[in-house]
Amino acid sequence: MASLTRSLSAICTALALVLFASITDAQTSASNSLLAQAIQSTLSRRWPPSENLSWLVLDTASGQVLAQQWPSLNDPIPVGSLTKPFLALAYARTHNTFPHALCQGTQDRCWLPKGHGTLDLEHALAQSCNAYFLALSRQIEPVALQTITQLYNLPAAPPDATPAILIGLEPTWRIAPVTLARAYTRLANQPDNHSILTGMRLATQQGTARALHAEDALAKTGTASCLDHCLASGDGLVLALTPAANPRILLLVRQHGTTGASTSIIAAQMLHALKTQNAANR
Ligand SMILES: [Zn+2]
Numbered sequence: 048m049a050s051l052t053r054s055l056s057a058i059c060t061a062l063a064l065v066l067f068a069s070i071t072d073a074q075t076s077a078s079n080s081l082l083a084q085a086i087q088s089t090l091s092r093r094w095p096p097s098e099n100l101s102w103l104v105l106d107t108a109s110g111q112v113l114a115q116q117w118p119s120l121n122d123p124i125p126v127g128s129l130t131k132p133f134l135a136l137a138y139a140r141t142h143n144t145f146p147h148a149l150c151q152g153t154q155d156r157c158w159l160p161k162g163h164g165t166l167d168l169e170h171a172l173a174q175s176c177n178a179y180f181l182a183l184s185r186q187i188e189p190v191a192l193q194t195i196t197q198l199y200n201l202p203a204a205p206p207d208a209t210p211a212i213l214i215g216l217e218p219t220w221r222i223a224p225v226t227l228a229r230a231y232t233r234l235a236n237q238p239d240n241h242s243i244l245t246g247m248r249l250a251t252q253q254g255t256a257r258a259l260h261a262e263d264a265l266a267k268t269g270t271a272s273c274l275d276h277c278l279a280s281g282d283g284l285v286l287a288l289t290p291a292a293n294p295r296i297l298l299l300v301r302q303h304g305t306t307g308a309s310t311s312i313i314a315a316q317m318l319h320a321l322k323t324q325n326a327a328n329r
Pocket of ligand 1: 150152162164177
């Protein structure tokens, strides 16, 4: 009889735990849904639908898209330099340390005509230096890159991709916005990626995303070839994660006809609007 009572008691406890977990999940889901509606409303009001501007906001814990205004989140697009952090990860599969490299500007295919001089990985990411990442890409083993693309659920780079393709100077390696956002979420959650995250923090303080300086964020900019509704040959991209120490929100913005550095100005305004809204909701 005692054993039957113990069994019944154990079953009741288990049922109570399942019920509690279901209620907690439902509450989390409901509050996420309210948060998503609030973000969509805030950003859509200030940045109404436009062919020139696309954006998405992702919850880094769940990978769920909270709000967005993008023609098609799952259609692969050229992403320019936003591949660079993953190239660093691929390089690190077969090397113990990141190199220093010299950028002489235009002659090394860098966007900064006079060049960046000698850079380490962190500053090369912050400045999105093409010369540094072309040099790094020449030493990436294809198998190492394949391992990283699989780990981060990114589409494989084209077969025999040149360093110029890998760093996004040519628009052949295309990645869907939501796929790219989720890969960055994974990257930001791994403490082993310290050098890369430091480079993304530096980008907001003194690099290509310095328009975000006032915001507590990690960021990477890119300028990609435009394929659709083009205003000029380039599309500016910026991806930001906030807060920097423990990112909870990811914002990806694309603006036609400009650079990633210019798009950072809009991204900074969006992050500020999200922060203000978050403070108001507390
Ligand atoms: Zn450079």
